[in-house]
Amino acid sequence: MNSKERILNALDCKEVDRTPWLPYAGVQTANLINVNAREYLTSVDNIVDGVCEAYKKYSPDALPVLFDLQLEAEAIGCQLKWADNNPPAVATHILEEGKTVKDLPFPTEESARYPIALEATKRVVEKLGDKIAIYALICGPFTLALHLRGVGIFSEMMRKKDQEKVDELMEYTVQIGKDLAAMYKKTGVDVIAVVDPMVSQISPKHYERFVKEPTTKLNTYIREELDLRVMTFSCGDATKNLESMCQTNTHGIAFDENVDLAFAKDVAMRNHVAYGGNLPLTTVMLFGTPAENVAEAKKEIEIGKGPGFILSPGCDIPYNTPIHNIEAISDYASGNYTPVDVLDEAEFNDNSQEFEDIAIEKGKVFIEIITLDSEGCAPCQYMCESVKKILPKYKEKIVWRESLIKSKAGVNRMAKLGVKNLPTMLINNEVIFDNIVPTEAELVTAIEEHL
Known part of the structure; x- marks a missing residue:
């Protein structure tokens, strides 16, 4: 065969x-x-x-x-x-x-x-x-x-x-x-x-x-x-x-x-x-x-x-x-x-820095999206876009970042936060949207609950 x-x-x-x-x-x-x-x-x-x-x-x-x-x-x-x-x-x-x-x-x-x-x-x-x-x-x-x-x-x-x-x-x-x-x-x-x-x-x-x-x-x-x-x-x-x-x-x-x-x-x-x-x-x-x-x-x-x-x-x-x-x-x-x-036990050379914890301030929310990479992963891209779309509504009240797991630091961050699936959106370090892109209304509701 x-x-x-x-x-x-x-x-x-x-x-x-x-x-x-x-x-x-x-x-x-x-x-x-x-x-x-x-x-x-x-x-x-x-x-x-x-x-x-x-x-x-x-x-x-x-x-x-x-x-x-x-x-x-x-x-x-x-x-x-x-x-x-x-x-x-x-x-x-x-x-x-x-x-x-x-x-x-x-x-x-x-x-x-x-x-x-x-x-x-x-x-x-x-x-x-x-x-x-x-x-x-x-x-x-x-x-x-x-x-x-x-x-x-x-x-x-x-x-x-x-x-x-x-x-x-x-x-x-x-x-x-x-x-x-x-x-x-x-x-x-x-x-x-x-x-x-x-x-x-x-x-x-x-x-x-x-x-x-x-x-x-x-x-x-x-x-x-x-x-x-x-x-x-x-x-x-x-x-x-x-x-x-x-x-x-x-x-x-x-x-x-x-x-x-x-x-x-x-x-x-x-x-x-x-x-x-x-x-x-x-x-x-x-x-x-x-x-x-x-x-x-x-x-x-x-x-x-x-x-x-x-x-x-x-x-x-x-x-x-x-x-x-x-x-x-x-x-x-x-x-x-x-x-x-x-087998050769050589490891992948990765000198990436660990992700910094963001302090949660009163009256603000920190949104973190754990992704493979929004540049090459469609679900990751559209979860990030859902946040970008509502940023004008909240302006300085929202701090957000994408944390990629294409580095050991990213893998460590994923484990620390208890994230199981990709992409996942956290608000104030709490998993809110696990592997599902929210509608604008769903995201606004979640943000308001955390402000």
Whole structure:
């Protein structure tokens, strides 16, 4: 059984000879060829070189061509904010600028960076498509709706008079997904991953009302009209919506370390879909030793063993993740590994300063948002935006900061505050919004209670 067969059989919940390994090496592959994220995501040659280098180093059974959930929003008209070590973030929301859904364009193969993504994918398929399964990632309909509308969509979902606006927007974003999936089909990819991280930030009630049917329509199109496998992917704590995600005519679900793997296995098997995850991105892959990474991979393979399981990171691997950690997982997954007790115990070099405690002053509130990184994590971005949106109302009464866990200081801060999920918002050091972006009304109420 070769690598491609192993992945496709796993997605069909068939027996395989060993657990398939899928590293989500997005901008991390830019690090492999010594370029930054922008240089990588705007160059066909760099993307192809990076993916080919990841193939050489990580012995994968499958690889994504690029992990950039802002591609569609940019083509529709949103401005991006670029960073050296992350995919870009959406900086402006076109539906906040006086436009309506009817004003929005339908991108073509010539729009914005679509030509780069499509040509790079075509060339990767030509080079590696006979060896491994090639994934094309598209932005899920709800996350794309957030990119276009901004955090105001949460309030619209709560108001009956505005709910039809959300439905109209979701219908549009589904069509955008169908169109891009059809373009990727022409390049020869094997799997379309519909990556919708923002569904972890809404309740099961809202998932059922606004997201489940549109996602099912998109997945059905990919599965039946395009004849491709489709994977439904959400980072953050998607536990509450996992069952519904399985019921969207998907071949499989993928999730991060916020979801218990044994629980996800039960849900997936009950719904006869594959499942993939969920190596911890920071505490293990970024800051752990090779031995700790192998131990984590071993644990997850033991939990997930059997039809349908694909070993993978919880999301896009951070840019600075030590290469030897990913190689250690790769060697273990492929059966070509060094015993854990003799692996190099070198630690990631991190000289970051511990986060300062902020004194709580009477008549003021301190808001702290614990994130992976709002520049590269959509749920983190929109939780931060929810605070920025209400700052003019309170002015000097609010002090706020984002505390990233992409350093050991950040991991220590998360543990000190008792934070379990990302993103989480604390007010005066008390967890208030755990892995759910508040509406403006909910946030204002919480602030008033702490003033």
